[in-house]
Amino acid sequence: MVHALLDAGVHAVVGTTGWDADALARVRAHASTRPDVGVLIAPNFALSAVLAMRFASVAARYFASAEVVEMHHPRKLDAPSGTAVHTARGIAEARAGAGLAPMADATASALPGARGADVDGVPVHALRLEGLVAHEQIFLSNPGELLTLRTDSFDRISFMPGVLLAVREIASRPGVHVGLETYLDL
Ligand SMILES: NC(=O)C1=CN([C@@H]2O[C@H](COP(=O)(O)OP(=O)(O)OC[C@H]3O[C@@H](n4cnc5c(N)ncnc54)[C@H](OP(=O)(O)O)[C@@H]3O)[C@@H](O)[C@H]2O)C=CC1
Numbered sequence: 001m002v003h004a005l006l007d008a009g010v011h012a013v014v015g016t017t018g019w020d021a022d023a024l025a026r027v028r029a030h031a032s033t034r035p036d037v038g039v040l041i042a043p044n045f046a047l048s049a050v051l052a053m054r055f056a057s058v059a060a061r062y063f064a065s066a067e068v069v070e071m072h073h074p075r076k077l078d079a080p081s082g083t084a085v086h087t088a089r090g091i092a093e094a095r096a097g098a099g100l101a102p103m104a105d106a107t108a109s110a111l112p113g114a115r116g117a118d119v120d121g122v123p124v125h126a127l128r129l130e131g132l133v134a135h136e137q138i139f140l141s142n143p144g145e146l147l148t149l150r151t152d153s154f155d156r157i158s159f160m161p162g163v164l165l166a167v168r169e170i171a172s173r174p175g176v177h178v179g180l181e182t183y184l185d186l
Pocket residue numbers: 014015016017018042043044045046078082159
C-alpha cells in the first residue's frame with residue numbers, strides 16, 4: 001500500500017504497527033525513487049506515549065538496567081506493541097551511544113518468554129488484558145533507585161491530535177520518518 005502511494009505521489013501517514021526491519025528497509029528503498037513524497041510511520045500518535053518514549057531515551061544513558069512492559073486489549077494482533085519496540089530501540093541507541101555495557105542478567109534457566117522479547121538487548125514484556133486499551137511502563141534502574149515512566153491511552157481519542165498534526169504537516173516533510181517525535185520540537 002505504501003509503495004503504491006509513493007508511486008502515485010501521495011504522502012502517507014502510517015499508524016499500523018508490526019513492521020519488521022525488512023519491510024521498513026523496503027519502504028525506505030522505494031521512497032528513494034520519490035524524494036518529494038513524505039512517509040511518516042508512527043507507532044503511536046498519543047502525546048503521552050511520544051513523550052514517554054522521548055523521556056526514556058533521554059534517561060536511558062544514566063541507568064544500568066532498563067525494561068519495558070506494554071499492556072493492551074486482548075484483540076491486538078502484534079506483540080510486542082510497535083510502541084514498545086520503538087521505546088526499546090530508543091533506549092538501546094542511547095545506551096550504545098553512551099558506551100554502556102550490556103545489562104546485568106544472571107538468568108541461567110527460564111521458561112520460554114519469561115524474560116520477554118529481546119529488542120536490541122532491551123527486554124520487552126507484553127500483557128493482554130480485557131478492559132485495557134493501550135498502556136506502557138518503562139523501568140529504568142540503578143543500585144538503590146528506580147525511575148518508572150508510564151503512559152496510558154484510556155481511549156482512542158488520545159491518538160487523534162497526533163494524527164491531525166501528522167496529516168497537516170506531512171506535505172512539508174518529504175522522506176521517510178519513523179516516530180511522531182520527528183515532527184515535534186523535543
Ligand atoms: N499509531 C497509533 O497511534 C496506533 C496504531 N494502532 C495500530 O493500528 C493497527 C490496527 O489496529 P486496530 O485499529 O486495533 O485494528 P482493528 O481490527 O480495529 O482495525 C483494523 C482495520 O483495518 C482494516 N483492514 C484489515 N485488513 C485489511 C486489509 N487487508 N486491507 C484493508 N483494510 C484492512 C479493517 O477493516 P474491516 O473492519 O473491514 O475488517 C479495520 O478497519 C495495529 O497495527 C495497531 O497496532 C492502533 C492504535 C493506535
